[in-house]
Amino acid sequence: MPGPDLGGQSLGVEIEQRTSDTGWRNDFGKCSKVRDHFNETRIHLKEIRPAPAAPVLFDVVVRAYDDGVALRYDLPKQSGLEAFTLTTDQTTFTFPKDARALGGRW
Numbered sequence: 001m002p003g004p005d006l007g008g009q010s011l012g013v014e015i016e017q018r019t020s021d022t023g024w025r026n027d028f029g030k031c032s033k034v035r036d037h038f039n040e041t042r043i044h045l046k047e048i049r050p051a052p053a054a055p056v057l058f059d060v061v062v063r064a065y066d067d068g069v070a071l072r073y074d075l076p077k078q079s080g081l082e083a084f085t086l087t088t089d090q091t092t093f094t095f096p097k098d099a100r101a102l103g104g105r106w
Contacts, residue, residue, distance in 0.1 A: 005090075
C-alpha cells in the first residue's frame with residue numbers, strides 16, 4: 001500500500017549554505033585528479049500531517065557546479081519513518097518561457 005506524498009504541506013524551518021572545493025582520485029578515468037567544487041544550499045523542511053501523525057522532517061539539498069546542478073532529498077531516521085520505500089519521484093521544474101537550459105536524464 002503506497003504511503004502519503006511528501007511535500008504537500010511543508011514549512012521551511014532553516015536554510016544552510018556552504019561552499020566546498022576539494023578533490024578526489026579517479027583510478028579509472030582520463031584524469032586521475034578530479035576537482036569537486038560546488039556551492040550547496042540545504043533547506044530544512046517540516047511537513048505538517050493531520051493529527052495524530054507527527055510532522056515529517058526532510059531536507060532538500062541543491063548543489064551548483066560550474067557545469068551542472070544536483071538535487072537530492074534527505075529523509076533522516078525519525079519516529080514513524082524508520083524505514084520507507086520510494087515508489088515514484090514526481091519532482092517537477094517550471095522555467096520561464098524565455099529561459100535557456102539543457103536538460104537530460106541519466
